[in-house]
Amino acid sequence: MEICLKIEAANGSSDGLNFNPMKEYMILSGPQKIAIAVLCTLLGLLSALENLVVLYLIGSSHRLRKKPSYLFIGSLAGADFLASVVFASSFVHFHVFDGVDSKAVFLLKIGSVTLTFTASLGSLLLTAIDRYLCLRYPPTYKALLTRRRALVTLGIMWVLAALVSYLPLMGWTCCPRPCSELFPLIPNDYLLGWLLFIAALFAGIIYTYAHVLWKAHQHVASLAEHRDRHLSGIARMRLDVRLAKTLGMLLAVLFIFWFPVLALMVYSLGARLSDQVKKVFAFCSLLCLVNSMVNPIIYALRSGEIRSSAHHRLARWKKCVRGLGPEGKGEIPRSSVTETEADVKTTPGLDSRELSWPDEL
Numbered sequence: 001m002e003i004c005l006k007i008e009a010a011n012g013s014s015d016g017l018n019f020n021p022m023k024e025y026m027i028l029s030g031p032q033k034i035a036i037a038v039l040c041t042l043l044g045l046l047s048a049l050e051n052l053v054v055l056y057l058i059g060s061s062h063r064l065r066k067k068p069s070y071l072f073i074g075s076l077a078g079a080d081f082l083a084s085v086v087f088a089s090s091f092v093h094f095h096v097f098d099g100v101d102s103k104a105v106f107l108l109k110i111g112s113v114t115l116t117f118t119a120s121l122g123s124l125l126l127t128a129i130d131r132y133l134c135l136r137y138p139p140t141y142k143a144l145l146t147r148r149r150a151l152v153t154l155g156i157m158w159v160l161a162a163l164v165s166y167l168p169l170m171g172w173t174c175c176p177r178p179c180s181e182l183f184p185l186i187p188n189d190y191l192l193g194w195l196l197f198i199a200a201l202f203a204g205i206i207y208t209y210a211h212v213l214w215k216a217h218q219h220v221a222s223l224a225e226h227r228d229r230h231l232s233g234i235a236r237m238r239l240d241v242r243l244a245k246t247l248g249m250l251l252a253v254l255f256i257f258w259f260p261v262l263a264l265m266v267y268s269l270g271a272r273l274s275d276q277v278k279k280v281f282a283f284c285s286l287l288c289l290v291n292s293m294v295n296p297i298i299y300a301l302r303s304g305e306i307r308s309s310a311h312h313r314l315a316r317w318k319k320c321v322r323g324l325g326p327e328g329k330g331e332i333p334r335s336s337v338t339e340t341e342a343d344v345k346t347t348p349g350l351d352s353r354e355l356s357w358p359d360e361l
Contacts, residue, residue, distance in 0.1 A: 022184045026098050027275045028282060033096045039286055040096075044088030047293035051081035053310075054300040061309045068150035069130050073300050075154050076123035080292035083116035087289055095282060107169040107185060114194070115165035117288055120295070121201045122157040124254075127299060128208040135215050164197055181268040182281055188269050195265055205254065209247045250298065257291035260284040 028036060054077040057064070064070040090109045093099035101109070130150075134141050168186055177187035264281045267273075273281075300306050 023098075025182075025184050025278070026095060027278045028095050032279065032282075036282065036286075037092055037096045040088045040092050040289070043286060043289045043293060044084045047084035047289060048081055050293060050296040050301075051077040051084065054296045054306070055081065057300075057306050057309045057313065060313065064305060064309060066147055068145045068147055069127070069134070070305075071147065071150045071154060072123055072127045072130055073303075073306075075158075076120060076127060076295060076299060079116050079119040079123055080295050083113070083120060083292045084289065086112045086116055091285070103173075103185065104169070107173070110183060110186065111166040111169045115162050118161040118165055118194075118198070118201075119158055120292065121198065121205075122161055123154075124295075124299075125201050125204045125208070126153060126157060128205050128212070132208050132212050132215070135212060164194065181271075181273040182265065182278065191265060192269055195262065198262065202254065202258075206251060209251065213247050253291065253294055253298065257287045257294070261288060 055074060058070050058074045058077070059065065086109070090113055130145065133145055137144055168190060172187065172190050173185045174180070174187040175185075177189060180186040180188055180191050183191070261281070261284050264277070264284060267277075268281075
């Protein structure tokens with residue numbers, strides 16, 4: 001309520017809020033502002049570039065655009081690209097330049113940041129569900145998850161994420177409700193609701209990947225019963241271990257980059273935070289930006305099909321450059337052999353329809 005009194009005292013008109021009373025949220029010292037500006041700029045640019053490359057590779061390939069799996073990965077890349085741009089610019093403007101905005105503009109910015117990160121986690125959940133369906137129902141997977149259904153699911157996810165994220169802009173703000181210790185104008189009850197929503201997304205991701213691991217183990221064991229000559233016990237164990245390591249890496253990345261921020265948010269709901277804790281939160285928030293930078297490497301650039309698309313584009317660009325060179329005579333570009341129709345790599349002795357995708361998780 002203290003911040004509400006400051007806002008009311010500083011507010012001479014009903015047009016909007018003067019954010020000068022929000023100085024208690026602007027707690028960084030001069031050197032810390034420089035560090036935040038440098039880190040946000042570098043991480044934001046690198047993350048935006050990586051996700052833009054992924055979007056280009058998927059968007060420029062007619063074959064990849066038709067596959068639901070890559071629609072989900074494209075949604076993840078799009079959310080992370082927007083998160084990189086919106087978060088970095090808003091964070092630097094507020095914490096480094098002590099940016100003063102009207103109430104509506106500030107809530108629009110913080111809602112947009114919330115939307116991009118929420119949609120990123122939502123896309124991760126849909127990606128996990130897609131891979132579970134691929135392993136659980138291999139014969140009917142393509143009929144079960146069509147491109148149209150994938151687009152409808154993505155649309156519902158983005159609308160739901162936007163609805164949850166822009167509730168403060170639609171009127172759910174503090175004053176007279178208790179204000180958050182970490183976010184201006186954001187009430188604690190809204191922050192609690194958003195944390196519960198994020199917790200549900202995380203629980204869905206962990207639960208789905210746990211089932212992926214279990215179903216993959218059952219599938220390998222089932223194949224071993226029919227193909228003992230081709231799949232020894234050591235080979236089965238190696239495949240299980242590889243899949244477990246891959247899924248463990250995915251969950252570890254989520255935990256490392258999100259847990260510090262979420263833990264501090266939960267702690268802020270019931271405690272008065274010192275400036276030191278708020279400074280720690282400001283720097284921990286950059287981990288979410290790092291997560292957006294790591295996601296393209298884990299979910300997209302490790303995919304054989306996306307790498308194939310990248311090689312195809314590079315080959316075409318090289319031919320164009322040669323054709324424009326002093327010795328080029330307008331060569332007719334040949335079709336690239338890297339753009340194959342194979343959906344997955346083949347593991348010797350296994351059914352090529354499945355079990356080759358774990359290294360692309």
